[in-house]
Amino acid sequence: MARLNFGKISLAFLLFSFLPLISFAADLKLIAGSNSYAVGDNVTISVQLVSPSQAANAVYGVIDFPTDKLQVTSISKAGSVVNLWVQEPSFTNSSGQITFEGAILNPGFKGSAGRLITVNLKAKSSGTAKLALSNGSILANDGQGTSILKNLGATTITITAKETPTKPKEEPVKKEPIPAEKKTTVASSTRDTTPPQLEVNEIKTTAGDRARFAFIGKDAGSGIDRYEFQLDDSDIQMVLPDGTNIYNTPSLSSGRHTLTITVYDKAGNQTKRQLDFAISLPIANSIWTNWGPSIITVLSIVVPIVCLLIILILILSLGWNRASTLNKKRLRREVNEAEDNLHKTFDLIREDLQAQVVLIEKAKSKRSLTAVEKKLLRTIKNDLTEAERFLKKEIDDIERQIN
Numbered sequence: 001m002a003r004l005n006f007g008k009i010s011l012a013f014l015l016f017s018f019l020p021l022i023s024f025a026a027d028l029k030l031i032a033g034s035n036s037y038a039v040g041d042n043v044t045i046s047v048q049l050v051s052p053s054q055a056a057n058a059v060y061g062v063i064d065f066p067t068d069k070l071q072v073t074s075i076s077k078a079g080s081v082v083n084l085w086v087q088e089p090s091f092t093n094s095s096g097q098i099t100f101e102g103a104i105l106n107p108g109f110k111g112s113a114g115r116l117i118t119v120n121l122k123a124k125s126s127g128t129a130k131l132a133l134s135n136g137s138i139l140a141n142d143g144q145g146t147s148i149l150k151n152l153g154a155t156t157i158t159i160t161a162k163e164t165p166t167k168p169k170e171e172p173v174k175k176e177p178i179p180a181e182k183k184t185t186v187a188s189s190t191r192d193t194t195p196p197q198l199e200v201n202e203i204k205t206t207a208g209d210r211a212r213f214a215f216i217g218k219d220a221g222s223g224i225d226r227y228e229f230q231l232d233d234s235d236i237q238m239v240l241p242d243g244t245n246i247y248n249t250p251s252l253s254s255g256r257h258t259l260t261i262t263v264y265d266k267a268g269n270q271t272k273r274q275l276d277f278a279i280s281l282p283i284a285n286s287i288w289t290n291w292g293p294s295i296i297t298v299l300s301i302v303v304p305i306v307c308l309l310i311i312l313i314l315i316l317s318l319g320w321n322r323a324s325t326l327n328k329k330r331l332r333r334e335v336n337e338a339e340d341n342l343h344k345t346f347d348l349i350r351e352d353l354q355a356q357v358v359l360i361e362k363a364k365s366k367r368s369l370t371a372v373e374k375k376l377l378r379t380i381k382n383d384l385t386e387a388e389r390f391l392k393k394e395i396d397d398i399e400r401q402i403n
Helices: 006-023 180-190 283-323 328-365 371-402
Strands: 024-034 036-038 044-065 070-078 082-090 096-103 111-124 127-140 147-154 155-160 197-203 212-218 223-232 238-241 246-248 255-265 270-279
Touching: 024 155, 024 197, 044 180, 070 082, 070 096, 070 238, 127 283, 197 255, 197 270, 212 223, 212 255, 283 371, 328 371
Parallel strands: 024 147, 036 155
Antiparallel strands: 024 044, 044 096, 044 111, 044 127, 070 111, 082 096, 127 147, 127 155, 197 212, 212 246, 223 238, 223 255, 255 270
């Protein structure tokens, strides 16, 4: 008899044991546009999803960055594999964090380089800056929300001091000394104290849940330094002048909103404009978005209950009418048969409703139930009890009439 090679068997067992972990591994990566930047340069970081073996349909991440070295100017979703944002990508320069959360609709994403967002930053000071994902998750598109996250990525860039071009030495020019009484006048006349000009106009768009604005700042003195945007009470977003001069809002709820734009010149002067605008969504879309899933759930449970009650009332009414024309012996036999049929019918409907209860109870073990689901759970249980009590009472009344 051939001897078994236990070493090979053990190795094969280990490989098959870890195969699910290898097959379902997915990573979140940070890819820098370059490894080295100078102070004042624009820094680009791409956040990518890597899931080569298992389709993913939900991602979440928190990126930390050093606030003394870097400052976020904007976040772009262009080219993202995410097509439903649970939480719009946002950032806070005060705490040095970037947050994003979104879903990838069926069939999900499977590949080695799925772009999620692109973060644009400005290099503030020289040194080494590390950006790292401190928290995150990736869920599989398997109907169960299986976690397939393996690694949270990081990247490090080097920021150097900005080099100033050397000028050839020039012969000093003899200047006439400025009288002391005129120095103050000269200094004050060269300082820029005039606020910049700012013009903002809303542009009509076909997107009902978004707004677009065109803006332009002008400063004849020191020049435009930056713009700051604040939508309602959200965080302030800083944008450097790049010639685009278009601001697009994220998806907004129906109602009134306020956009505040502030422009700064390089001397520190500022001008602020505040615009009130409205988002008007179609009533049908708004109702369906907010209540559509709940209405379907309610109807799937309430309709069987209503049908049950109608059937019971019809059967009992027919039984009562026939009681006046049939003799008691025959009537008793038919009432017993009707009672058996009613119990069978009721048991079938009760099984269907209890199946709905089991599904809601399972959902309760995995997540918090919505207010509608909680109310439906109580209603189903109460209606089953009341229906059984009503059925027994009506049958007892018929039997008393027969006797």
